[in-house]
Amino acid sequence: MRGRHAWKGVVFSLAALVALQACGGGNLPPPRWERVEGATVSQRRFLPEGEHYLGRAVAAEIIARYGFDTDAGARKYLALLGTYLVYANELPVTYRNYRFAVLATPEIRAFSTPGGTVLLSRGLLDAVRSEEELAGVIAHELGHLQNKDGINSVGRSKVTSILTAFGTLAASFVGGGGLAAALLQTFEGAVDHAVTDLVNKGYSQSQELAADEAAVRILRGAGYKAGPYLDFSRRIFAEAMAQSASPLSTHPSSAARITALEKSTGRESVSGHASPIRERRFNDAVRTRPSG
């Protein structure tokens, strides 16, 4: 499964295209929350509700592109591990909790979308060797989310200014129905941009380094050693460099990330007592495929 093509997408970028939320409108049953007062437009954009709905649409697009792995056992295990790690990160509460799923592709990919959807590919699950390594990968994704890396991406896209312009124009020229249509158009543009950015471009080196730093903190806060994540990173970067087709084979950030991880982990030993229960549940959930 880990063939030449599997590395085409090895980029821990993932995205937290957080964003643009003009906030306010709620989806709760009546009575309905309609308005936020006492805030600047910038504040409102980044409230959790809008981020949640943008992230759901981005996740739906990514699932449509790669497919959804229906292995419920793996998904349940990811949800337990991921939620436990969430408790150790700096952004533990999102609009509707965090969600974890497996993408049905042999490519090694990981994505995190605004609002807290973390998507890991089957190829990635095949590549990790232990619960500790998998925890590191998830912690890296949570690092992107807590660092709000998506905001940077949105900033680069100028969607933020588009949204502001939209608000001005909409308020001047359209009524309620027209405003909803204009908002949908803005939403679609933001989703398209986010998907393109996540799937094709990835994050900057500084964002990846920061997410790695966050991952080490999250792992330690949750009681995991960070050494296995360093091991995993070394392994996949080395394999990627052996593959000329891999985008990482000539990517300067790979070596820099390993060097930084070595420093932040203190080259922590990965040997020593390994919990047999962790090993067993990892193998049961990730290595064992459901029949049929």
Added chain:
Amino acid sequence: MSLFGRRVAVSLVLAVFGAVSIAAAGETLYVQVAETRLRRDASFLSPSTAVLVFGESVEKLSGSAGSWFRVSRSRGAEGWVHASALTTMRLVLKAGEKDAPVPTGRAEPTLAGKGFSAETEGDFKARNPALDFATLDTLERECPSDDAVLQFAREGELR
């Protein structure tokens, strides 16, 4: 990213999270997520004593610790809530119409009442019927319970 861009991004983050982190004791805060739990102690693994819903107001009490705020509800129950679930921004209940009339010539109030929401998603789904939002609904329902997460940690000798 340019230094300016980075500063802007950081400022935006601080605009949301910084505001609540410096909230003073006695200040009213509002739940900004669909729901969150009031807990007996300042930990996600502490027992939940109540569920707070989007828009509900709480009063910040003294004795808050780090990212956890000790708060009281209007009906008097006290407990701990993580700061990321709260905002200093006032959420005003407006019973009502799907598309409430909007003022003209005032961009910000318009945006205030019209953000990305379930309605936006509904419109998006109608134009993209091939997208599988039902799977995302399933994932949200599969969120593990506190007890299950605690058991996972204990069994794995993590706590």
